Amino acid sequence: MRSAGWLSLPAGLYCLAFFAVPLALLLFESVSGPQGLTGAYYADFFGSAFAWGVLFRTLWLALTTTLFCLLIAYPAAFALTWTRGWVQSLLVGLLLLPLSLSVIVKAFGWTVLLRGNGLINVTLQALHLTDAPLRLLFTPAGLLIGIVNIFLPFMVLPIFASVGQLDGRLTDAAATLGGRPFYVFRRVIVPLTWPGVLAGMTLVFSLSIAAYVIPTLLMGDAFQTLPTTVATSFLYLQDPHRGAVAGVVLLVLAVLAVLASSALGRRTELS
Amino acid sequence: MSGTAHLRIDGVSKRFRGTTVLDGIALDVAQGEFLSLLGPSGCGKTTLLRILAGLLPPDAGRVVLGGADVTRVAPHRRNVGVVFQNYALFPHLTVAENVAFGLRARGRPADGIPARVSELLSMVQLGHLAGRSSAQLSGGQQQRVAIARALATGPDLLLLDEPLSALDRKLRETMQVELRRLLRQLHVTAIFVTHDQEEALALSDRIAVMHAGRIEQLATPRAIYDRPATPFVMNFVGQATVLHGMMVGGATLRTAYGEVEVEGTLPPGQAAMLAIRPERIAAGMPVEPGRAGVTLPLSARTFLGSRCLLHGTLAGEDRVTVELPASAAEAVGDDVLLTWNVSDGILFPVAQ
Numbered sequence: 001m002r003s004a005g006w007l008s009l010p011a012g013l014y015c016l017a018f019f020a021v022p023l024a025l026l027l028f029e030s031v032s033g034p035q036g037l038t039g040a041y042y043a044d045f046f047g048s049a050f051a052w053g054v055l056f057r058t059l060w061l062a063l064t065t066t067l068f069c070l071l072i073a074y075p076a077a078f079a080l081t082w083t084r085g086w087v088q089s090l091l092v093g094l095l096l097l098p099l100s101l102s103v104i105v106k107a108f109g110w111t112v113l114l115r116g117n118g119l120i121n122v123t124l125q126a127l128h129l130t131d132a133p134l135r136l137l138f139t140p141a142g143l144l145i146g147i148v149n150i151f152l153p154f155m156v157l158p159i160f161a162s163v164g165q166l167d168g169r170l171t172d173a174a175a176t177l178g179g180r181p182f183y184v185f186r187r188v189i190v191p192l193t194w195p196g197v198l199a200g201m202t203l204v205f206s207l208s209i210a211a212y213v214i215p216t217l218l219m220g221d222a223f224q225t226l227p228t229t230v231a232t233s234f235l236y237l238q239d240p241h242r243g244a245v246a247g248v249v250l251l252v253l254a255v256l257a258v259l260a261s262s263a264l265g266r267r268t269e270l271s
Numbered sequence: 272m273s274g275t276a277h278l279r280i281d282g283v284s285k286r287f288r289g290t291t292v293l294d295g296i297a298l299d300v301a302q303g304e305f306l307s308l309l310g311p312s313g314c315g316k317t318t319l320l321r322i323l324a325g326l327l328p329p330d331a332g333r334v335v336l337g338g339a340d341v342t343r344v345a346p347h348r349r350n351v352g353v354v355f356q357n358y359a360l361f362p363h364l365t366v367a368e369n370v371a372f373g374l375r376a377r378g379r380p381a382d383g384i385p386a387r388v389s390e391l392l393s394m395v396q397l398g399h400l401a402g403r404s405s406a407q408l409s410g411g412q413q414q415r416v417a418i419a420r421a422l423a424t425g426p427d428l429l430l431l432d433e434p435l436s437a438l439d440r441k442l443r444e445t446m447q448v449e450l451r452r453l454l455r456q457l458h459v460t461a462i463f464v465t466h467d468q469e470e471a472l473a474l475s476d477r478i479a480v481m482h483a484g485r486i487e488q489l490a491t492p493r494a495i496y497d498r499p500a501t502p503f504v505m506n507f508v509g510q511a512t513v514l515h516g517m518m519v520g521g522a523t524l525r526t527a528y529g530e531v532e533v534e535g536t537l538p539p540g541q542a543a544m545l546a547i548r549p550e551r552i553a554a555g556m557p558v559e560p561g562r563a564g565v566t567l568p569l570s571a572r573t574f575l576g577s578r579c580l581l582h583g584t585l586a587g588e589d590r591v592t593v594e595l596p597a598s599a600a601e602a603v604g605d606d607v608l609l610t611w612n613v614s615d616g617i618l619f620p621v622a623q
Contacts, residue, residue: 169359175346176324176353177373178424184347187372191363 023251030244041241045249050224055249058225061147062209066155068148069204070197073155077196080156081163092160095153103150107217110146111137114218143218150214151207155200162196195265202261206254226250276335277302277460278323278428283332285318285484292318294484296332303458305451307471310481311507316464319481320430323462325349337427347376352421354431358413360405366416367392367401373424391419394453411442418450422457429454429461435470447473468508472496480504502544502619510580511546512591512609514565515621518543524618527586532563535618542621549580549594551615554607564610567591569603 031037045051080091098106113119116133124130136142166189174184190197212227224232226246233243276299285293293315300306308316321327323334325346333342341349352373360369370388379387392398395415400408405416414434421429434450435443451474454461465471471478472492479489480503488500499505516526518541524533526545537543558564569591573580579600583591593609 169355172326173359178347178377180347183376
């Protein structure tokens with residue numbers, strides 16, 4: 001299909017000029033020392049306890065965010081599917097509306113809500129659930145509350161789409177074949193909604209592994225992840241090599257996540 | 272026969288948003304019987320099927336299966352197999368896994384499952400497709416897998432919801448024969464939902480003709496066709512010549528086309544409707560004792576191969592349909608004396 005090839009030319013050129021070339025420069029930066037090519041920057045990076053802490057925090061944040069988003073979004077997608085008419089339109093609208101808002105605005109919003117005299121603490125104290133303000137801002141709990149909220153639509157929407165395609169007769173058939181409700185859930189509902197779950201997990205994992213604004217605003221500079229390390233290396237420490245190494249590591253993790261997701265998707269297609 | 276019924280449906284009713292879908296359905300089905308629920312869409316037959324499967328609770332009435340009241344028993348605790356209208360095969364499973372689903376769900380010993388699955392697949396002649404994804408099958412193959420899957424656990428009752436309606440005519444006829452043979456062989460009690468009267472007549476031991484949430488008639492196919500209990504059954508099953516008129520004397524109906532002799536016990540002055548099945552009518556023969564006759568206009572023909580249908584346009588709700596051997600139909604002109612055995616006439620009173 002020659003014509004199809006030509007049609008992708010503008011997109012291909014754009015990606016080459018503004019994505020592939022900068023990435024190549026980044027990669028080059030991470031291995032070019034004063035005497036030519038070197039692996040010294042990688043050795044330095046992986047040799048420091050600080051870097052392992054960064055890696056651990058980055059993966060912890062991405063995995064926990066993905067897990068909590070999944071736990072909240074999976075039942076929510078069913079609830080959304082079972083509503084009808086204007087109620088459903090309203091709920092989908094409420095889900096989509098925050099996407100039109102900048103992530104900086106949303107993260108700042110959460111700092112206001114989470115702080116000592118913020119709405120959450122005021123409410124908790126008014127209900128006499130707590131005596132003193134809880135420390136939420138600049139804690140992992142506060143970070144998770146904020147980041148899960150901000151990335152939740154990216155988990156709900158793909159799962160909602162796959163739940164919508166679920167044929168009710170299949171669960172009826174499974175029940176008449178003797179499947180207890182949990183058996184039907186495990187053997188029919190989960191496998192058939194798996195593509196949506198996988199898409200949602202890939203999206204949220206990729207977004208949260210690369211999150212910069214949210215951890216910075218909700219946790220501050222003490223909580224360094226790969227994206228914040230890239231930024232501080234380039235902006236404050238003037239250490240482009242370390243920044244480049246962190247950037248490449250982040251890229252490798254993201255690519256691995258996408259590859260794992262598509263491998264999992266293929267495996268379910270075959271089985 | 273209260274003690275012998277394998278399945279007893281006792282006064283089952285169901286309403287949806289103020290509409291009565293099932294109105295006091297009562298029905299006994301014997302072990303090994305093949306019963307059809309026949310009716311137009313919206314008559315409640317699929318609702319009744321879902322109630323029998325446990326997928327829908329009735330508002331009133333009881334379902335007794337094998338002596339046990341299962342009215343409130345969840346579908347997975349009943350042993351009722353269902354073949355759904357569009358088969359509802361699990362698209363993420365292979366043919367063999369679909370058939371094994373019920374065995375696994377019911378916790379049958381794992382080492383016996385492969386043998387049982389291959390036994391069922393060879394029974395529906397699909398042994399060679401065991402490893403195929405169910406999404407890759409043709410309609411007829413999907414149908415067989417659905418039947419094998421429903422039969423795998425040896426159900427007490429098999430429910431079939433228009434399982435043949437998605438197949439083309441030729442395949443449908445083959446599958447009818449095969450299904451009948453299979454169910455006879457296994458001696459499975461089966462309830463077959465259909466709107467196709469030919470299918471019901473061909474397959475069933477008995478037919479329950481349903482209309483507006485009630486059973487209009489429950490009888491053998493032969494009795495349903497020959498002696499329909501109501502005008503609805505007569506119209507829904509098969510074709511007929513229909514003449515309206517008024518009873519004059521005990522055994523004569525005055526129609527717009529003349530007086531005809533009828534069998535029946537309607538009083539004089541009663542409005543009535545006479546129906547005669549098309550193949551019971553002879554054309555161009557004299558009226559003999561024991562036979563009734565009337566001259567009717569025939570204006571159209573439908574050639575069916577060995578047989579030929581002759582139709583005419585009559586006034587009001589009257590209509591004429593005659594089925595003759597194709598050779599005899601050639602000789603028939605426009606206005607023809609049609610005769611039939613008086614005992615073949617089916618007489619219904621009509622509200623005035």
